[in-house]
Amino acid sequence: MLKYMYQVPENKKIRVIVHTDCKNEADDQFALAHHLMTPQFMVKGIIAGHFEANHMIYGEGQTTQASYDEIIKVLEYMGLWEEYKDKVLKGASRAMREEKELIPSEGADFIIQEAMREDETPLYAVFQGCLTDLAAAILKEPEICKRMTAVWIGGGTYPSGGFEFNLFQDIPAANTVFASDMPLWQIPENVYKQMEVSLAELQYRVQPCGKIGDYLFRQMVDFNNRMHFFQSWPHGESWGLGDQGTVTVLLEENNRGNYEWVPAPLFSKEMFYLHKQNNRPIRVYHSLDARFTLEDFYSKLAINYRE
DSSP states (O other): OOOOSSOOOGGGOEEEEEEEOTTSSSSHHHHHHHHHTOTTEEEEEEEEOOOGGGOTTTOTTOHHHHHHHHHHHHHHHTTOHHHHTTSEEEOOSSOOSSTTOOOOOHHHHHHHHHHHSOOOSOEEEEESSOOHHHHHHHHHOGGGGGSOEEEEEOOOSTTTBOOOHHHHHOHHHHHHHHTSSOOEEEEOHHHHTTOEEEHHHHHHHTTTSHHHHHHHHHHHHHHHHHTTTOSSSSOSSEEEOGGGHHHHHHHSOTTSOOEEEEEOOEEOTTOBEEOOOOOOEEEEESOOOHHHHHHHHHHHHHHHHOO
């Protein structure tokens, strides 16, 4: 299906699980497509996440299904449904009520299954929304912390923190993950917002690229129009493709020096960081290469889908 004139050596490839609240806003779809078009990534599963804190349109308990349906739509527009139809799973339908609550889901079970499988290829699970299913997987099988790395788009600006939407989806789950032994790469709000694009840019670079390009652009314009009554967001003619950062950190060179190792904090109910927890260090990014990321995405979309 993919039309590249190069091959990624097998020893350079990595296993990836994509966890996405795909119908929450309008940028998860871009990141999902980017992961699927990246030959270095062996996408083992795609988990539909809830966005229960923003459930008004779909109804309480129905947001996971909305994400699931949107994942299928993206796969169909990319011509990849037959290849991935057995790899799409549903995560939990709601957030944890407390840090020790284990909410079972097929998504959490799949994380455990893939982590515990005998395979020397490195495993990364990327989370573009809530951390509910990762927390459940850790509570059910703590051994996975020795066998994978998690990447999360979420959390406020260091060192203070504060309100951030992905964290808001499930604060107890975030505390469960941050207090665990799971190797974690965090891309906080001020960093993922560096992936800013204009709608004109997307019309020029994305919309002409087949059914998927047209859909990605039009669904973002539709969302932008539907949310017009909020004065502060969206901004009218620009958008942040923040979830694309999950691709960036897996593709770029590890020695760029654009992150720091920080003892993992916890979160207050107001979403401020609680430091000095004596937790293991996590990797916290302070910058992303937007040019590298967006040009890679536009190029892969054009190579594979532009007529």
